[in-house]
């Protein structure tokens with residue numbers, strides 16, 4: 001079963017909400033945990049325990065594990081294995097991208113049949129050209145994995161590059177990439193590739209959503225970066241069924257006790273489900 005189908009299954013039965021797992025120095029400190037591998041492990045365990053049964057998708061950001069070298073990557077592997085035992089989908093947020101031969105190695109690392117991490121999906125950057133990503137995209141298509149290409153990111157610094165016009169094409173870089181994604185998915189007859197569209201971009205996203213042709217959309221930026229679940233209505237009302245709302249820092253903003261964490265995940269998971277079902281969003285964030 002391909003990634004998009006697996007996503008729709010868990011989104012329908014539990015929620016489309018994706019829990020970002022970002023064990024940064026600041027969050028470990030706020031949690032009263034040491035800024036080392038043991039702290040990272042406890043952080044991941046607490047989040048998985050608190051969200052047990054409420055959430056079906058996690059997105060670890062690899063940088064927060066890489067900073068501890070090989071030991072940190074072992075913690076990432078441990079998290080992925082724990083998630084898999086619980087039946088969660090893992091979107092590896094690694095934002096990879098390079099020339100095609102190197103992309104083939106990234107595919108082996110994260111998605112291929114002998115992959116160490118064996119993630120369900122991977123985030124990638126297309127600055128070296130959409131075509132350079134083909135080895136990753138082909139592996140994803142062959143093994144039922146998903147890819148999210150950054151289109152319009154949630155941070156303000158992304159706009160000048162992402163909205164620049166492509167020569168000889170009447171579209172922006174982001175729009176051009178969205179068209180390439182849709183064309184690839186049509187060729188493969190499955191929604192292998194999705195796009196990252198920041199929830200902070202607001203209602204300027206309608207055109208991008210249209211170009212995505214029902215490919216999945218990963219939407220970060222809710223909570224800490226200022227977007228709210230209510231904002232999704234303006235930006236993504238034509239993408240209810242394909243949206244994967246994700247949040248990392250906002251989940252832990254009120255502390256790390258199991259009950260508090262669980263209450264917040266419960267709320268976000270419910271809000272994401274309401275959005276998917278077009279039921280309106282109850283609370284503000």
Ligand SMILES: O=C(O)c1cc(=O)[nH]c(=O)n1[C@@H]1O[C@H](COP(=O)(O)O)[C@@H](O)[C@H]1O
Nearest residue numbers: 061123153154198220224225247248249250
């Ligand atoms: O791909 C991402 O997840 C991503 C894309 C983007 O445009 N902006 C963005 O913040 N992210 C990731 O989302 C996480 C931050 O989410 P918050 O803590 O909820 O703000 C980090 O791991 C970022 O790498």
